[in-house]
Amino acid sequence: MAHDSLYAAPPTAEAEPGGGRLASVRGLLGSWDAVIVAALVVAVLVASLTVENFATGRNAQFLLLDLMPLALIALPMTLIVITGEIDLSVASMVGLCSTLMGQLWLSSGLSLELICVLVVLLGAVLGAVNGLFVTGFGLPSLAVTIGTLALYRGLSFVVLGDQAVADFPADWTAAVVRNIPGTSVPVMVVPLLVLAVIFGVVLHATAAGRALYAMGNNDQAATFTGVSVARTKFWLFVVSGAVCGLVGIFWTLRYASARGDNATGLELTVVTAVLLGGVSIFGGRGALLGVVAGVLLLGVLRNALQLADVDANALTIVTGSLLIASVVLPNAVADIRARLHRRRQRQPVAS
Amino acid sequence: MSLTDAGAPERAAGNAPPDPDRQRRGLTERLLAVRELSLLIALGLLVGVTALRNDRFLSGQSIKDLLLGCAILVILAVGQTLVIVTRNVDLSVGSILGLVAFATGSLFLSAPGTPWPVALVVGVALGALCGAVNGGLIAVARVPALVITLGTLYAFRGVDYYWASGRQINAADMPPSFLRLGNQTVLGVPVLFLVALVVVAAVGFYLRSYRSGRELYAIGSEPAAARLSGIRVGRRVFAVFVASGALAGLAGVLYAARFGTLDAAAGTGLELQVVAAAVVGGVAIFGGSGSAYGAALGAVLLTTIGSSLAVLRIDPFWQQAVVGALILAAIGLDRLLALRVAARLRGRSAHGA
């Protein structure tokens, strides 16, 4: 190409004022995964050394089982938050799926296998309702899913009232808590890992994943590049609903109880784990590895403190502080760095 | 409401002086009034239908219960309006209410002679302090308030539990003068509701008629432009969170006075109802529009739905589902209205070139 000689001045002065700062926050978030993984390792080590009964097989099994719902829902939530949306109705979808599973088992006479399939489908439908409101009507997902949070939770009470269905077959309820033979790792970890790998690959190594980041940063520009923003977001909500269906089944069988208030408040823990994992609430930034580490960190801390006889309800201090720290710290560090950098810049000028 | 009529004369009449009526109440304000009017109509319909089915619904006692029941939610919704208008959200109000309510009880427990106005001031101050924590963290982190207040929702509640460590405070531990505050009526109207009315009127008036109030809308409508027009955005947002905290503190004290029995779980989950009330009341979740009056009406409507369901003998378990459906309907309607108004405004934009 011939048009080389015309551009004379090197583009020195045109960097955006915010560019330096943006880059340093970004550099830091790039290593945020590492920070969280390191924090996780430290937490496990400290807990193993100081908390009685923490480093036992039995505790590991409980820890992992307790984490399952959080970990599962965090997977689609990560993708949704990266696109700049949020799904606050997840816990209510779990609750509604759980009570419907109970009601179907109680009164329909269908086989439990079929019921499980129906429940996952139902979850997908609930998610589709969210998706329709958000993408079809163009409403903010925050408001929509606060609405469906109330709606689905309300419906789950409508289905079973304040009753519980508990008479699920023992072989089913035992199956979900069984360990992989010879280990203290629950069998259920296997499907979780498979799903995590699938979500990770989709997010980080496919064209669809690139599209998710693109629309999270700027959905208009993404549209102009041929990304079907609305359709993609719709399906993310559907997937989120289906995963909540799975979690509803797991929750019901694990505690052998289908109740209207199952999983109440879980949405906030999931969002905490995702943000702790370094996903930006503005969308467009974050990685699945960080989220997995964030989920584990949250689980380990809560488990260890519980073993150390801290009141379960007071544990919310830990959740809240972690969440705040995860958003305040990177900014504070970036600020300090920028200030140091500026000082270093200024010194040669002054001297 | 006659948007169509308003547009026509303006285009037709060449240089005629603007219609004096239009001058007094501008288009922007009228759009808001439509929203509040539709809420009033919905409320009227609800009350009407319920009263038709059961005339006891309009008895003095029933109305008193209703007013008593909505007072706390109204105060919280008004506080939330201040926050949402600036394109933020305060999810920690339920936890602040719980913490302040328990603190009020504890104050009377440890210093039984405390006069109730002192407790009120202490409670409001504690709420304001919690709000200041929110505001400060948001200023430092520069992330959406959603994240920070989600964190403090947990943290404040955790402090509450940690402090209470399973204890419960009963009405017997509190002075009767204080408890009367929660149930007394003036001319048949509960004092609690009067307090709420004062809060609504004060905040509504402030938001509409004061420069700093209008600046809150400016911030929520376009934060970058607000900064460029010299509005001190950080300071205003901080103040708004302190105000929301203080109102949550006030609500906490009133909660203690009304219910008497307090544990660390008081007000759990209330934040969603509060946001719902504001959204149903026409406060746009992404800031810049809405009024305290609307939010208060939204809170009254949500509370009334609860009581109506009971009177109509509908399974009370439906209540939450109805609230959810109402939120969806409200934001859907707002969206529809906004689209139609936008289409009309585009038509008006073509002034004589």
Place this chain on the structure above:
Amino acid sequence: MTADAPGTQAPLLVLDGVTKSFGAVAALRGVHLTLHSGEAHALVGENGAGKSTLVKVLAGAHAPDSGSLTLDGQPLRLGGPADARAAGIAVIYQEPTLFPDLSVAENIFMGRQPLRGLRRIDTAAMNRDAERLFQRLGVRIDPTRPARGLSIADQQLVEIAKAISFDARVLVMDEPTAALSGVEVERLFAVARSLCEGGAAVLFISHRFNEVFDLCHRVTVLRDGAWVSSDDTADLTVDEVVRGMVGRDVSSLYPKQDAELRDTLLDVRRLSRAGVFTDVSFSVRGGEIVALAGLVGAGRSEVARAVFGVDRYDAGEVLVAGRAVPAGNPGRAIAAGMALVPEDRRQQGLIMELSVERNATLARRRALSRLGLLLGAAERAEARQWTRRLQVKASRLGAPVATLSGGNQQKVVLAKWLATEPRVLIIDEPTRGIDVGTKSEVHRLLSELAGQGLAILMISSELPEVLGMADRVLVMHEGRLVRELPRAEADETSIMFAATGQGATA
């Protein structure tokens, strides 16, 4: 307007030796600027020359690192936008900064609303004052309507009303005409002139030299953050100004070469969208550059968006190389061989937070996948190839595209679309907001692409660009194609005639 040199009295505002750095980047290096009362003063320079930083300094949004500001002989310190406003400096930014939810009157008087008892806002007085301002500007905008839905031109007018409402002594206008049509520009200039006559000083920033010479008495040129010259416009030619900006001679700005015309590649048939455009039909052949001219708001960009599938249309069809392209689906349009370089680079063309590499390969993300997997190495190789071909100047491919200059950003957008090897390239305002040097690079590139057989549809509001580049000119007026002019017949008069709706009946 002639330069009746108001330089005899003492200057109104003086900037002396103003320096401002962001990190390692020096945006302003000892800039001088003197504004006299009653003067319209142009500030020109390539993108990145420091104009916008200078504006921000005047607006109080940036504090200079060193140097001084003097107003009326008194030293001026600006701690924030509020200080600048108090000093009588008003700034109209490139992009209007209105509050969409608030009424027009409130937008004008935010923070300065007239008060009555108890320090309450006097809404009626505020609306009256706004009405009076609009009368002075000779426009009719309902002060009580919300700012949402105002056209860009009306938004600019509200900004101007805001500026004159506090009797600004210095009015700074940062590319205010970028989004305005000819009539609107004239109106704006009339206001600026009357302000000057009233004793204010106007600092006018623009890339359009005809406007600079039309309005301004003096021109200050900046290059690479440094002051180059300040001269009376009467003593200058456009070439001299350009030479000052670029630091060397610029030979030809618009070098479209004749290319062999091939088969029709883009065929648009009777496209309509209610209220936006009606019955638009045209075709573009390979090797041809067709310009879509018209006033802002005539529906040009809207047609482009509909053709590419970003917006839906109600009737008509779009064919690429004889095959119908499904409506409302940019992905399918890309697959059919179309590419659209949109008008708003920051909002539509690029994802500013993502790296140069990701941006350059975003449209090729499916093509670069193997067995559904997209690996970083493939993206890097592709991005390196195309950024090298277009000579994108970036520190590294992993840098966020936001750190590049406007011209280089535009090259990344072009790289992104050329990588898809399109047959039809739609390019909306190809050189808006980019510097003179890159401008001719882009023009040369377009000419070269046409030579390679691409069909190019170019939308442009700059008539010299249209006249220099296009083989054919289509003129739109109020949503309709009103005129088609071959290169030989197209000149400023014939295009403006048609664009203002006067040629439609002829």
